Structure formats: C-alpha cells, structure tokens
Amino acid sequence: MKQTNFTEDTITAIASGIGGSVAVLRISGKEALTISQHIWIGKKNLVDYPLRSLQLGNLYAKDHTLIDRCLAVYMKAPFSYTGEDVVEFQCHGGSVVAKNILKVILESGARHAEPGEFSKRAFINGKIDLTQAEAVADLIAAQSDMAMHTANRQLQGNLGSRINQCYERLTEILGEIEVRMDFVDEDLDWSSDDSINIEITKAQELCAELLQFRNEGEILRNGIRLVIAGATNAGKSSLLNLILGIDRAIVTNVPGTTRDTLEEYAHIRGIPIKLIDTAGIREATDLVEKEGIARSYGSMKEADLILWVIDSSRTLDEQQIDLDNIDTKKIIAVVNKIDIANNEFDLGDISNVRISAVTGDGYTELLDCIEEKVWGHPHKEEPDVAINSRHAVLLDECAEQLAQAKQAIPNGEFELLAINISSAINALGKITGRTLQDDVMDYIFAKFCIGK
Numbered sequence: 459m460k461q462t463n464f465t466e467d468t469i470t471a472i473a474s475g476i477g478g479s480v481a482v483l484r485i486s487g488k489e490a491l492t493i494s495q496h497i498w499i500g501k502k503n504l505v506d507y508p509l510r511s512l513q514l515g516n517l518y519a520k521d522h523t524l525i526d527r528c529l530a531v532y533m534k535a536p537f538s539y540t541g542e543d544v545v546e547f548q549c550h551g552g553s554v555v556a557k558n559i560l561k562v563i564l565e566s567g568a569r570h571a572e573p574g575e576f577s578k579r580a581f582i583n584g585k586i587d588l589t590q591a592e593a594v595a596d597l598i599a600a601q602s603d604m605a606m607h608t609a610n611r612q613l614q615g616n617l618g619s620r621i622n623q624c625y626e627r628l629t630e631i632l633g634e635i636e637v638r639m640d641f642v643d644e645d646l647d648w649s650s651d652d653s654i655n656i657e658i659t660k661a662q663e664l665c666a667e668l669l670q671f672r673n674e675g676e677i678l679r680n681g682i683r684l685v686i687a688g689a690t691n692a693g694k695s696s697l698l699n700l701i702l703g704i705d706r707a708i709v710t711n712v713p714g715t716t717r718d719t720l721e722e723y724a725h726i727r728g729i730p731i732k733l734i735d736t737a738g739i740r741e742a743t744d745l746v747e748k749e750g751i752a753r754s755y756g757s758m759k760e761a762d763l764i765l766w767v768i769d770s771s772r773t774l775d776e777q778q779i780d781l782d783n784i785d786t787k788k789i790i791a792v793v794n795k796i797d798i799a800n801n802e803f804d805l806g807d808i809s810n811v812r813i814s815a816v817t818g819d820g821y822t823e824l825l826d827c828i829e830e831k832v833w834g835h836p837h838k839e840e841p842d843v844a845i846n847s848r849h850a851v852l853l854d855e856c857a858e859q860l861a862q863a864k865q866a867i868p869n870g871e872f873e874l875l876a877i878n879i880s881s882a883i884n885a886l887g888k889i890t891g892r893t894l895q896d897d898v899m900d901y902i903f904a905k906f907c908i909g910k
C-alpha cells in the first residue's frame with residue numbers, strides 16, 4: 459500500500475444529495491479531527507469515543523450559534539475510505555443546515571473537494587485500484603440491477619485482480635528476458651521459448667476474454683435508446699405504458715393522440731433503457747402534427763432499437779412508414795392488437811413479434827426479442843466484468859504488443875521481445891492505475907460527482 463500523503467489539504471463536501479431528510483458531510487485530511495473538534499461538541503471529545511462509532515453532539519457556527527444537533531463519526535487513518543483521517547457528520551437534511559455546516563468547515567480551514575477527490579485520494583493511498591474507483595462511479599450511475607451488480611463485482615476487485623495476475627506473470631518473464639540479454643553466452647537454466655510462448659498466449663486469452671465484455675460495459679453504463687414508432691392509433695402509447703407498468707402516456711382511440719415525443723427511463727431484463735414514445739405517422743395537414751412527425755423520424759434515426767408498432771386489424775399498406783436509411787437489423791415489428799384481429803403481414807427480413815398491448819399476450823416474446831437484439835441472445839446472464847472504453851483501448855494495445863512479442867520469439871530477438879512485453883505490461887498497468895500519468899488520472903476523477 460502506498461503511503462498516505464499527509465501534506466495535502468484537508469478537503470470537505472456534502473456527500474449526500476441535498477433535500478433528503480438526512481445529509482452527510484465529509485472531511486478528509488490531516489486537519490479533519492482538529493476542525494471537527496472546533497465545531498462539534500459532544501459529551502466527550504470526538505477522539506475519546508471508540509473509533510468509527512456514531513456520536514451525538516451539537517455543531518456550532520463560528521459565532522457560537524447552534525447550527526444543528528447531529529451525529530459525528532471519526533475514522534482514523536488509514537481505516538477510512540480515503541485512507542486519511544476522516545470525520546463525517548450526519549445532520550438534518552433540507553438545504554440550509556448542510557450548507558451552513560459546510561460553510562463553517564470551510565471557514566475552519568478545509569478546502570472544498572473537487573469532483574471525485576475523495577476517491578482519488580483513496581486510489582493514491584492504495585485503498586482501491588483504478589478499476590475499483592471507476593466502479594464507484596459506475597455504481598452511483600447504475601440504472602438497473604444488472605448494472606449495479608456488475609459495478610459491485612468490479613468494486614470487489616474482480617477486474618483489477620485478473621489484470622494484476624497477468625501483469626505479475628508478464629513482469630516475471632520480462633525480468634528473465636532482460637537477465638538473459640545480459641548473460642547471452644551463459645548456458646543458465648532459462649525458461650524455454652515454449653514456456654514464454656505459453657505465458658504470452660495466456661495473457662492474450664485474458665485480453666480477448668475481457669474484450670468480449672466491451673459491448674456489455676457500454677450498454678450497462680450508457681443504456682440504449684428504444685424508440686416506439688409507427689402509424690397513428692397502432693398502440694404505441696399503450697405499449698409504452700405496458701413496458702413502464704404505469705399509465706404514463708395518454709391513450710385514446712383518436713388517431714394523432716400523441717403529438718410530441720415523450721421520454722422515460724426504464725429497464726428491460728436488466729438493460730437500462732431510454733424509452734421514447736413518438737407521434738403516430740400519417741399524412742398530416744396541421745403544422746403541429748407535421749412537426750411531431752418530423753420529430754418521430756428524428757428519434758428513429760438516433761435509436762439503437764425501434765419497436766415498429768403495427769395494428770393487426772388494419773392492412774400494412776395503410777400503416778407504412780418510411781424506413782429508408784434505417785438499418786432493418788435495429789427494427790422489431792410489433793404486430794399489435796392480436797386480441798381482436800389476426801392479419802398476417804409480409805415483413806421481409808424484419809424481426810417480428812405478435813402481441814396485445816391490452817391483454818399482455820406475447821409480451822414475454824417481445825422482451826426475449828429485445829434481449830436478443832441487444833445481447834445477441836435472450837435470457838442473458840449477468841456479465842462477469844463490464845469493460846469501459848478506456849479499458850478496451852488499453853486491452854487492444856496490450857493484445858497488439860503480445861502478438862508482436864510472439865513473432866519475436868522464434869527469431870531469438872530478445873530486445874524486441876522485451877520492448878513488446880514491456881509495452882504490454884505498461885498498458886495493463888494503466889488499467890489498474892499502476893502506471894498512469896497524472897493528467898489521465900485527473901481526467902478520470904473529474905467525471906465523478908462532488909462528495910465521492
């Protein structure tokens with residue numbers, strides 16, 4: 459574990475959202491305890507209570523007026539999230555109390571934390587590696603249970619430990635290759651070319667295995683845009699309500715009920731979804747409806763997946779929409795109202811399911827079909843890891859260097875081999891943060907929220 463850098467400023471922030479019934483303020487750094495002792499008074503001095511126990515006391519402003527009766531906890535370095543001395547206050551929520559406590563902490567010598575600065579300190583002090591720090595951000599941003607579980611596995615070190623094992627093995631090989639270059643003429647007990655080859659193959663397999671999860675990571679972090687489109691009165695808003703499980707959109711038998719796009723967040727079998735209901739498409743004469751339909755086409759263009767709702771009680775001709783320039787692979791034709799009609803349509807190579815948005819018949823098949831489009835198969839198990847784009851670039855770089863290293867072995871080009879393996883190790887180290895420049899680190903933590 460790296461040593462805590464006690465020369466840094468003491469930082470503070472409101473760590474909870476503002477407006478709830480309880481707010482949490484966090485102070486981290488060498489002055490955390492001293493500052494707290496100035497402003498918070500309990501039955502005993504905070505340092506005299508058992509460590510990491512919650513204690514009740516009064517918190518005062520600089521002019522000694524009472525701000526709040528609140529709980530305080532002292533976590534002595536290195537046994538805290540940041541690895542530094544940390545004090546946290548749990549005070550009454552709303553917006554005024556927490557802001558006043560923050561003000562008095564700042565007046566007492568702490569500096570306001572930058573976004574992600576607590577996590578950055580945890581990383582610098584060796585409490586977590588970079589993949590775990592990224593998992594903290596993923597966990598906070600998670601939009602579905604699957605995203606949450608996957609972020610939690612990464613937070614447990616699932617990704618970091620696999621990268622580290624590989625890093626260590628390649629470092630051993632590199633060490634031996636370097637010694638071998640220095641003692642070229644000596645006939646010592648070197649690893650055979652075969653065993654070097656085997657280790658490089660294992661590292662290549664790890665890169666390939668992890669890179670398979672690139673798509674999953676992207677989807678679980680960013681979700682997909684699912685657009686419900688089709689002719690007027692086909693049942694689009696009814697389908698939106700069915701997916702959300704609430705009566706969100708107005709449903710009537712008047713064609714042209716939905717006039718503007720309507721967006722809602724949901725998740726389908728663990729996939730975070732931005733669900734967009736659109737104005738029904740037909741020859742419109744009125745200006746407002748025309749604009750609504752233009753927006754429907756705009757949404758379809760940006761969609762990751764389109765549910766094209768078709769009313770099975772009418773002909774397809776009556777309900778055609780312009781699908782030019784749209785990849786048919788991202789369309790699922792949802793033939794609706796099967797409770798009242800059973801017209802069959804020739805939809806060419808477009809995937810289709812038959813449902814009733816009123817009775818729910820066929821809904822499970824629709825969910826299977828959505829999963830199939832998103833993951834490539836239905837009933838997906840939770841991914842083991844969720845690679846982000848930063849990891850993917852570095853794994854690609856590592857794989858490329860390993861492939862070149864392999865070519866150098868049969869020719870006995872040890873210098874080249876050493877350069878390639880060293881670059882591969884460097885790429886792996888950047889994933890966990892063992893080898894990382896400060897500017898990259900700043901960029902990563904700047905994406906966090908304040909207080910984390």
Ligand SMILES: Nc1nc2c(ncn2[C@@H]2O[C@H](COP(=O)(O)OP(=O)(O)OP(=O)(O)O)[C@@H](O)[C@H]2O)c(=O)[nH]1
Pocket residue numbers: 689690691692693694695696697708709710711712713714715716717736737738739794795796797798813814815816817
């Ligand atoms: N019987 C039956 N009626 C349905 C079904 N789905 C929708 N409807 C009815 O069809 C009518 C239109 O439904 P909406 O959900 O408003 O259709 P829409 O596609 O959003 O229509 P616009 O917003 O006008 O484009 C309503 O009367 C619904 O109750 C279904 O599966 N079966």
Ligand SMILES: [Mg+2]
Pocket residue numbers: 694695696707708715716736738
């Ligand atoms: Mg509608």
